[in-house]
Amino acid sequence: MPPTPAPVWEIIHGFRRYWALVAALDLGLFEALASGPLDAAALAEAVGVDIHRAGLLADALVVMGLLTAAPEVPGVTIGSQPPPSPPGPPSQAGPPEPAGRAAGSGRLVYNLGLVAANYLLRDGQRSMARLVREAPGPHERWPELAETLRRGAPSARVEDDPGAFYPNLARATAPLQRGVAAAVARELAAPSGHQALVVDLGAGAAPWALAFLGAWPDARGLAVELPEVVHVTREAAAADPAGDRLDVVAGSFHRVELPAGGADVVILGHVLRTEPRTAARRLVARAAAALRPGGTLVVADYPRPDVPSPAATTETLMALTILATTGGQGAFRAADLYGWARGAGLTPGPTYTPLAGQTVLTATRPGGPSPAARPAPRPGLRPLGSVYPPSESRE
Ligand SMILES: C[S@@+](CC[C@H](N)C(=O)[O-])C[C@H]1O[C@@H](n2cnc3c(N)ncnc32)[C@H](O)[C@@H]1O
The missing domain is CATH 3.40.50.150 (Vaccinia Virus protein VP39)
Known part of the structure; x- marks a missing residue:
């Protein structure tokens, strides 16, 4: 039996992880979460990216161990609430999907992980935020x-x-x-x-x-x-x-x-x-x-x-x-x-x-x-x- 190709994927993922982190830093995503957890809608608004794209980047950062994500607890207000449903009769496709809903899951609330809180905030005492771009050299x-x-x-x-x-x-x-x-x-x-x-x-x-x-x-x-x-x-x-x-x-x-x-x-x-x-x-x-x-x-x-x-x-x-x-x-x-x-x-x-x-x-x-x-x-x-x-x- 050949070994799993997972190590090769891991190496390719290294490139993806790096650029996902650079994007998060460029968008100020960690700063957006610095004062507390946000749902996808609030996070999207804070970084100026639409909710689908911001949510996917945030999910990638969760996978990378830099953010945490937990289903929203009903009755607890975190960041912004989903935008109200647009007025008018529901379309053929049914009611609009609530903001931040991943297929089959409840709304997620994103939070800074400890590594991001300690090293990836731009003005943090031991910030590596600027180093991420410089450390690989030109x-x-x-x-x-x-x-x-x-x-x-x-x-x-x-x-x-x-x-x-x-x-x-x-x-x-x-x-x-x-x-x-x-x-x-x-x-x-x-x-x-x-x-x-x-x-x-x-x-x-x-x-x-x-x-x-x-x-x-x-x-x-x-x-x-x-x-x-x-x-x-x-x-x-x-x-x-x-x-x-x-x-x-x-x-x-x-x-x-x-x-x-x-x-x-x-x-x-x-x-x-x-x-x-x-x-x-x-x-x-x-x-x-x-x-x-x-x-x-x-x-x-x-x-x-x-x-x-x-x-x-x-x-x-x-x-x-x-x-x-x-x-x-x-x-x-x-x-x-x-x-x-x-x-x-x-x-x-x-x-x-x-x-x-x-x-x-x-x-x-x-x-x-x-x-x-x-x-x-x-x-x-x-x-x-x-x-x-x-x-x-x-x-
Ligand atoms: C990697 S940085 C290290 C900075 C600092 N010493 C530290 O440990 O964080 C290397 C520094 O050495 C400086 N440097 C390189 N060659 C040098 C030379 N011939 N004379 C003086 N400084 C030099 C560079 O300009 C750069 O600021």
Whole structure:
């Protein structure tokens, strides 16, 4: 007996699911449900789409686990009521079907699921709403993937025109990364006895630098970002209460002068994966040279797993995205990073896995305060306190 073709359908459905989600975001469908459940008629009116089409999109989102749908409870008013029946004698076809009626069922009432409530509202604290469009990289690169793999590079690389893609990506990724970065910052003790310096290379909207400055109220920061993208870093700093402690420098992290031996933390947030291996190794060495004794290198990324498995879907597909859209080599492995860090004189420290597939690797410059004053970091995977403390959670 051949196996079921369901896995192939699932892959095709991935395309459909993605575009259904994009449509829902474009229509503001999640916002329409943010203040409570609506029946199909009210939802249709809120998103400006006729009831049949809006209902079908909502049903698809239910199937995808982003909305819930339950039959209306008689006597309970939810959102709008169905529009009154048009005046005049019933037609040959019988009375009009009540709004929102699916064949054979009662009227459905739609509600936001927990994932949508937490991640898909545009102004949510950890919103991924903008990231949905940006995360696959420029969409037009995907249909040419076979040719890209043969040729060794896409027809246009993101880094050829950083101002076209990175500003939107940087803004889109910041809300989620801010929570991750704050959780990591809580794990690292703020140094005492001097004003701490936090350096963020390829800062984007600076979720990492600003989270550290939020956690370490006496620290100052230095964010480096490309001239084509640096307005995003400046915008983010201006909007943040800790932003007046962040110096923003326009330039390449390969060339900008860094404070030799002056930083307590250097962050490489999602930048190594797009660099060719020799450039990535050099960048780790630059970051290491900027650390003072006892200082910590923080690398947040999606390292390629040693063994592919469904459990490693996120990081494996992220690596493929890098190949499809940039001149990078499709991500590095954790062992590569530790090799580069050791080569630069650092000692590997704890590793955290804040979100599915995402790994935060640390390495420390030997020396600094005695272990009594500051516990020596131990290598190995460490649980990270909740990325979202209960008080911030909608769940
Ligand atoms: C994926 S975003 C990551 C932003 C942020 N660090 C984070 O973790 O959310 C990568 C950022 O690195 C910046 N970048 C890429 N190459 C760079 C370079 N040579 N020098 C400075 N920044 C660079 C891009 O402009 C982009 O904002």
